Amino acid sequence: MTEATPAQPELDRDPAIGRVVLTEEQLARRIAELGEQLTADYAGRPPLLVCVLRGAYVFLTDLARHIDLPVEIDFIAVSSYGATTRTSGVVRLVKDLDVDLTGRDVVLVEDIVDTGLTLRYLRRSLEARNPASLEVCALLARESADLESLGVRYVGFTVPGDFVIGYGLDVAERYRNLRYLAVYEPQDGDPAI
Ligand code: IMP
Ligand code: MG
Numbered sequence: 001m002t003e004a005t006p007a008q009p010e011l012d013r014d015p016a017i018g019r020v021v022l023t024e025e026q027l028a029r030r031i032a033e034l035g036e037q038l039t040a041d042y043a044g045r046p047p048l049l050v051c052v053l054r055g056a057y058v059f060l061t062d063l064a065r066h067i068d069l070p071v072e073i074d075f076i077a078v079s080s081y082g083a084t085t086r087t088s089g090v091v092r093l094v095k096d097l098d099v100d101l102t103g104r105d106v107v108l109v110e111d112i113v114d115t116g117l118t119l120r121y122l123r124r125s126l127e128a129r130n131p132a133s134l135e136v137c138a139l140l141a142r143e144s145a146d147l148e149s150l151g152v153r154y155v156g157f158t159v160p161g162d163f164v165i166g167y168g169l170d171v172a173e174r175y176r177n178l179r180y181l182a183v184y185e186p187q188d189g190d191p192a193i
Helices: 024-041 057-064 117-127
Strands: 017-022 048-053 072-079 092-095 105-113 133-142 152-159 181-184
Touching (some): 024 057, 057 105, 105 152
Parallel strands (some): 048 105
Antiparallel strands (some): 017 181, 072 092
Protein backbone atom coordinates (compact mmCIF):
# COMPACT_ATOMS: atom_id res chain seq x y z
CA MET A 1 0.00 0.00 0.00
CA THR A 2 1.31 3.43 -0.85
CA GLU A 3 0.94 6.24 1.67
CA ALA A 4 0.12 9.77 0.60
CA THR A 5 3.25 11.89 0.66
CA PRO A 6 2.70 15.12 2.60
CA ALA A 7 2.84 18.03 0.20
CA GLN A 8 4.89 20.14 2.62
CA PRO A 9 6.79 17.67 4.85
CA GLU A 10 9.14 20.27 6.34
CA LEU A 11 6.35 22.66 7.30
CA ASP A 12 4.24 19.79 8.65
CA ARG A 13 6.89 19.20 11.32
CA ASP A 14 6.57 22.73 12.76
CA PRO A 15 4.91 22.49 16.22
CA ALA A 16 3.42 25.98 15.82
CA ILE A 17 1.12 24.57 13.17
CA GLY A 18 -1.79 23.19 15.17
CA ARG A 19 -5.13 21.62 14.39
CA VAL A 20 -6.24 21.76 10.76
CA VAL A 21 -9.26 24.03 10.48
CA LEU A 22 -9.87 23.73 6.73
CA THR A 23 -8.22 21.27 4.36
CA GLU A 24 -7.07 22.08 0.84
CA GLU A 25 -10.09 20.20 -0.50
CA GLN A 26 -12.59 22.06 1.69
CA LEU A 27 -11.08 25.40 0.67
CA ALA A 28 -11.08 24.49 -3.02
CA ARG A 29 -14.70 23.32 -3.00
CA ARG A 30 -16.06 26.41 -1.26
CA ILE A 31 -14.01 28.82 -3.35
CA ALA A 32 -15.35 27.21 -6.52
CA GLU A 33 -18.88 27.85 -5.20
CA LEU A 34 -18.09 31.48 -4.42
CA GLY A 35 -16.70 31.88 -7.94
CA GLU A 36 -19.89 30.48 -9.43
CA GLN A 37 -21.98 32.79 -7.29
CA LEU A 38 -19.96 35.85 -8.36
CA THR A 39 -20.16 34.73 -12.00
CA ALA A 40 -23.96 34.65 -11.76
CA ASP A 41 -24.31 37.87 -9.74
CA TYR A 42 -22.01 39.92 -11.98
CA ALA A 43 -23.11 38.61 -15.39
CA GLY A 44 -22.97 41.50 -17.87
CA ARG A 45 -20.99 43.79 -15.53
CA PRO A 46 -17.59 42.19 -14.86
CA PRO A 47 -16.22 43.46 -11.56
CA LEU A 48 -12.89 44.85 -10.52
CA LEU A 49 -11.50 42.52 -7.86
CA VAL A 50 -9.58 44.46 -5.22
CA CYS A 51 -7.27 42.15 -3.30
CA VAL A 52 -6.37 43.24 0.21
CA LEU A 53 -2.69 42.45 0.62
CA ARG A 54 -1.12 40.51 1.85
CA GLY A 55 -3.42 37.96 3.45
CA ALA A 56 -5.91 37.63 0.57
CA TYR A 57 -3.41 36.94 -2.20
CA VAL A 58 -3.84 33.15 -2.22
CA PHE A 59 -7.64 33.37 -2.01
CA LEU A 60 -7.72 35.95 -4.80
CA THR A 61 -5.73 33.79 -7.23
CA ASP A 62 -8.01 30.78 -6.71
CA LEU A 63 -11.25 32.79 -6.59
CA ALA A 64 -10.49 34.77 -9.75
CA ARG A 65 -9.92 31.56 -11.70
CA HIS A 66 -13.37 30.35 -10.73
CA ILE A 67 -15.05 33.48 -12.07
CA ASP A 68 -16.11 33.07 -15.69
CA LEU A 69 -16.18 36.79 -16.53
CA PRO A 70 -13.52 39.20 -17.84
CA VAL A 71 -12.64 40.55 -14.39
CA GLU A 72 -9.87 43.02 -13.66
CA ILE A 73 -7.62 42.85 -10.63
CA ASP A 74 -5.91 45.46 -8.50
CA PHE A 75 -4.22 45.42 -5.10
CA ILE A 76 -4.40 47.51 -1.98
CA ALA A 77 -2.32 46.96 1.15
CA VAL A 78 -3.19 47.86 4.71
CA SER A 79 -1.58 46.97 7.96
CA SER A 80 -3.18 46.75 11.38
CA TYR A 81 -1.32 43.95 13.12
CA GLY A 82 2.40 44.57 12.84
CA ALA A 83 4.25 41.40 13.81
CA THR A 84 1.85 40.19 16.51
CA THR A 85 -1.39 38.26 16.73
CA ARG A 86 -3.24 41.24 18.21
CA THR A 87 -4.62 44.17 16.29
CA SER A 88 -2.89 47.46 16.99
CA GLY A 89 -6.25 49.21 16.60
CA VAL A 90 -4.84 51.50 13.91
CA VAL A 91 -5.19 50.80 10.20
CA ARG A 92 -2.51 52.16 7.91
CA LEU A 93 -2.66 52.35 4.10
CA VAL A 94 0.56 50.78 2.87
CA LYS A 95 -0.13 50.59 -0.87
CA ASP A 96 -2.95 52.26 -2.77
CA LEU A 97 -4.78 51.09 -5.90
CA ASP A 98 -3.58 51.96 -9.39
CA VAL A 99 -7.03 51.79 -11.00
CA ASP A 100 -9.66 54.57 -10.86
CA LEU A 101 -12.82 53.24 -9.18
CA THR A 102 -15.26 55.77 -10.64
CA GLY A 103 -18.29 53.92 -12.01
CA ARG A 104 -16.76 50.48 -11.43
CA ASP A 105 -18.40 47.46 -9.86
CA VAL A 106 -15.91 46.64 -7.14
CA VAL A 107 -15.53 43.45 -5.12
CA LEU A 108 -13.18 43.80 -2.19
CA VAL A 109 -11.47 40.45 -1.56
CA GLU A 110 -10.41 39.95 2.07
CA ASP A 111 -8.81 37.07 3.96
CA ILE A 112 -10.60 37.34 7.32
CA VAL A 113 -13.02 39.72 8.96
CA ASP A 114 -12.14 39.83 12.63
CA THR A 115 -13.04 43.03 14.51
CA GLY A 116 -14.09 44.68 11.24
CA LEU A 117 -11.74 47.60 11.78
CA THR A 118 -9.83 47.00 8.54
CA LEU A 119 -13.01 46.63 6.55
CA ARG A 120 -14.60 49.79 7.90
CA TYR A 121 -11.48 51.72 6.99
CA LEU A 122 -11.31 50.24 3.49
CA ARG A 123 -15.02 50.71 2.83
CA ARG A 124 -14.83 54.38 3.75
CA SER A 125 -11.76 54.90 1.60
CA LEU A 126 -13.14 53.08 -1.45
CA GLU A 127 -16.69 54.47 -1.27
CA ALA A 128 -15.26 57.98 -1.39
CA ARG A 129 -13.98 57.17 -4.91
CA ASN A 130 -17.50 56.78 -6.36
CA PRO A 131 -17.66 53.17 -7.51
CA ALA A 132 -20.95 52.05 -9.12
CA SER A 133 -21.12 49.36 -6.44
CA LEU A 134 -18.95 47.93 -3.70
CA GLU A 135 -19.33 44.45 -2.21
CA VAL A 136 -17.07 42.46 0.07
CA CYS A 137 -16.01 38.83 -0.42
CA ALA A 138 -14.17 37.42 2.59
CA LEU A 139 -12.74 33.92 2.75
CA LEU A 140 -13.25 33.83 6.53
CA ALA A 141 -15.25 35.67 9.15
CA ARG A 142 -15.21 35.31 12.90
CA GLU A 143 -18.43 34.00 14.40
CA SER A 144 -18.44 37.23 16.41
CA ALA A 145 -18.27 39.57 13.39
CA ASP A 146 -21.43 41.54 12.57
CA LEU A 147 -21.39 40.86 8.83
CA GLU A 148 -24.64 42.66 8.17
CA SER A 149 -23.54 45.97 9.63
CA LEU A 150 -20.17 45.58 7.89
CA GLY A 151 -21.93 44.90 4.59
CA VAL A 152 -20.16 41.64 3.81
CA ARG A 153 -22.14 39.87 1.08
CA TYR A 154 -19.91 36.86 0.37
CA VAL A 155 -18.25 34.70 3.03
CA GLY A 156 -16.43 31.41 2.55
CA PHE A 157 -16.46 30.10 6.12
CA THR A 158 -17.12 31.34 9.64
CA VAL A 159 -14.44 30.46 12.17
CA PRO A 160 -14.22 30.70 15.97
CA GLY A 161 -11.77 32.91 17.83
CA ASP A 162 -8.51 30.97 17.38
CA PHE A 163 -5.73 32.72 15.51
CA VAL A 164 -5.38 30.86 12.22
CA ILE A 165 -2.54 30.55 9.73
CA GLY A 166 -2.03 29.32 6.20
CA TYR A 167 -3.64 29.82 2.80
CA GLY A 168 -2.37 33.42 2.77
CA LEU A 169 -2.76 34.16 6.49
CA ASP A 170 0.38 34.82 8.47
CA VAL A 171 2.02 35.31 11.81
CA ALA A 172 4.84 37.81 11.40
CA GLU A 173 4.89 37.06 7.63
CA ARG A 174 5.25 33.29 8.06
CA TYR A 175 2.98 30.40 7.10
CA ARG A 176 1.27 32.18 4.21
CA ASN A 177 2.36 29.35 1.89
CA LEU A 178 0.68 26.56 3.90
CA ARG A 179 -1.79 24.86 1.60
CA TYR A 180 -4.42 24.51 4.34
CA LEU A 181 -5.70 26.58 7.27
CA ALA A 182 -4.55 25.65 10.76
CA VAL A 183 -4.69 26.98 14.31
CA TYR A 184 -1.53 28.78 15.35
CA GLU A 185 0.09 27.30 18.47
CA PRO A 186 2.51 29.84 19.98
CA GLN A 187 5.71 28.23 21.21
CA ASP A 188 7.80 29.26 24.24
CA GLY A 189 9.82 32.36 23.51
CA ASP A 190 7.62 33.24 20.52
CA PRO A 191 7.93 37.01 20.01
CA ALA A 192 4.58 37.17 18.16
CA ILE A 193 2.30 36.84 21.23
P1 IMP B 1 -9.82 43.28 11.66
O1 IMP B 1 -9.44 44.65 11.26
O2 IMP B 1 -9.77 43.08 13.14
O3 IMP B 1 -11.14 42.80 11.07
O4 IMP B 1 -8.69 42.30 11.17
C1 IMP B 1 -8.57 41.98 9.84
C2 IMP B 1 -7.14 41.62 9.49
O5 IMP B 1 -6.42 41.08 10.59
C3 IMP B 1 -7.17 40.53 8.46
O6 IMP B 1 -7.20 41.07 7.17
C4 IMP B 1 -5.90 39.75 8.77
O7 IMP B 1 -4.81 40.28 8.05
C5 IMP B 1 -5.67 39.95 10.24
N1 IMP B 1 -6.14 38.79 11.03
C6 IMP B 1 -7.21 38.73 11.85
N2 IMP B 1 -7.35 37.52 12.39
C7 IMP B 1 -6.35 36.76 11.90
C8 IMP B 1 -5.96 35.39 12.07
O8 IMP B 1 -6.58 34.57 12.79
N3 IMP B 1 -4.87 35.00 11.37
C9 IMP B 1 -4.14 35.83 10.56
N4 IMP B 1 -4.48 37.10 10.36
C10 IMP B 1 -5.57 37.57 11.02
MG1 MG C 1 -2.09 39.80 8.40
